[in-house]
Amino acid sequence: MNRAEKAALQLRAVDVLQMLKETRTYDELAALTGLPAGDLNRYVNGHVLPSSDRAREVVEGVGRDELAEELGARIRVDDEGYVDNSAAVFDQAFLDLVAPVAADAFDFDRPDAVLTAATDGITLAASMASYFGADCVYAKKSKETAVEEFIEARQRLQSGIELTYYLPASALGAGDSVLVVDDLIRSGETQELLLDIVAEAGADVAGVFALIAVGDEGKERAAERTEAPVGALVDVDP
Template sequence: MNRAEKAALQLQAVSVLRMLKETRTYDELAELTGLPAGDLNRYVNGHVLPGVERAREVVEGVGRDALADELEARVRFDDEGYVDNSGVVFDQSFLDLVAPVAANALDLERPDVILTAATDGITLGAAMASYFGARLAYAKKSKETAVEDFIESRQRLASGIELTYYLPASAIDDGERVLVVDDLIRSGETQELLLDIALQADADIAGVFALIAVGDEGTNRARELTDAPVGALSSFD
């Protein structure tokens, strides 16, 4: 890890601690993290940065559990099982914290392109792209008027509806590493279409990540399609 990467990790840890401090006293934060309250006070107020090992523990350990708890508190399900995750996907500052936690938890290698589906996946995709210094590409259900060449992926769903996604062919170059992300994975149908687009572009799959997994059908389906890491921040039955 070079100096820039160490500094980034330390700043990410501070961001996680500041989020946790919003709803906790320093004593409660100390109990949660196992770190002294005085040290936490200095980190949160910007007087000093945590050491690299402490920062890693916060981001990879406490950070993931805390973000998962925060996400679960914001998600709503209606009587038919539909998910309202607007409290998450509309909060870019929260998603910016998710990116490093996801990257470390899944041990993701740096991708060249973050690929998602319009529209709810775009804010998460933007956070992941910013963290990795990668490009963001998003597939749409309609073609852009001024674009001539597209990669197209089509699938007939169990309901009988045919779903098609289009991505401008110039969005992904041959041999680039592509990380597929989305806000939600349930059946895995959208992720399968995105993986197919990446493979049509002769790209290498870096992984598949979702904020929320509902059941395990979707993640299992993705794992059947790629040997790359597959995971979600939080899972619901």
């Protein structure tokens, strides 16, 4: 490991610790990481960097359970079942931790592109695409003026409203492997539209992933459309 790689690893470990510290005491963080609370205090506050060995343990030690607990502490669900996940989707450092954990937990194959719907899923898609070294593409509810050809997916929702998403035709190619992601999956209607776009492009589905699943309906509808893995980091009751 050269100096640049070592420094990047150490700084990544500090990012992880600072993120985890937002919802934990130093004693709780010590119990989670196995590191002394006093040392953690110095790392979190930027007084000293962890050794490369400690940094690797911190970065590799954060798993699905820890991230799910962290996400659960960040979201708010009101009495009508609406989810406020802004504390997660606005935190790029947190989302950067989600990508490798999701890839491992759900055994997603490396995609050529990560596809989402504008707008709240874009930050997660960007993190997943960066981790996989894939393109990040997102469908919109309106057409870009300068784009001549689009892939279009349209569906009449349960509410009776017709929803259409557009993706520039050049964004996906036939035979591409595409991971469909979103910040939240509830009814599965948005995910079905994204899967329609993948099919229209002649591409293959590498998986469907969401930070949060509200109930099982959305995941079940997505699973009916593909044999690829379908999952969410956190499940909440509708």
